[in-house]
Amino acid sequence: xxxxxxxxxxxxxxxxxxxxxxxxxxxxxxxxxxxxxxxxxxxxxxxxxxxxxxxxxxxxxxxxxxxxxxxxxxxxxxxxxxxxxxxxxxxxxxxxxxxxxxxxxxxxxxxxxxxxxxxxxxxxxxxxxxxxxxx
Numbered sequence: 001x002x003x004x005x006x007x008x009x010x011x012x013x014x015x016x017x018x019x020x021x022x023x024x025x026x027x028x029x030x031x032x033x034x035x036x037x038x039x040x041x042x043x044x045x046x047x048x049x050x051x052x053x054x055x056x057x058x059x060x061x062x063x064x065x066x067x068x069x070x071x072x073x074x075x076x077x078x079x080x081x082x083x084x085x086x087x088x089x090x091x092x093x094x095x096x097x098x099x100x101x102x103x104x105x106x107x108x109x110x111x112x113x114x115x116x117x118x119x120x121x122x123x124x125x126x127x128x129x130x131x132x133x134x135x
Contacts, residue, residue: 013110013113014106014110015032017106017109017110018032018035018103018106019032020106021102021103021105021106021109022035022099022102022103025098025102027098027099027102029073030073030075030099033066034066034069034070034073034075035099035103036056037052037056037063037066037067037070037076038070038075038076038092038096038099038100038103039100039103040052040055040056041076041090041091041092041096042092042096042097042100045091045092046089046090046091047089047090048087048088048089048090049063049064049067049088049090052067052090067090070096073095074093074095074096075092075093075095075096075099076090076091076092076093076096077090077091077092077093078090079091114126
């Protein structure tokens, strides 16, 4: 099997596991796209809209639209800067933090699946190679 097909299978499996976990924990209204915002905000708390746009490599208007959806769902809050009223900082609500944790559970399940099928040496080799490619 060629690399593009394997990457596609990995992405599909990751999305499926995250979808299943979200559904299991009654977060089925959080799609994979919105989840990416939650993961970035959870990983780098107090990001601005511009910071988030840069990290996700998307436009600020796209961030604004998606953040508004997340605010309406009660997953994200924005707080205005005291120094510069044009700047807003984003953070996860308690519910948003739960979604973040559920996503981490899905990641753990994917890791478990990989560890069941590979030897310790193969897992270490996979980790080494992926780190080499992506860092």
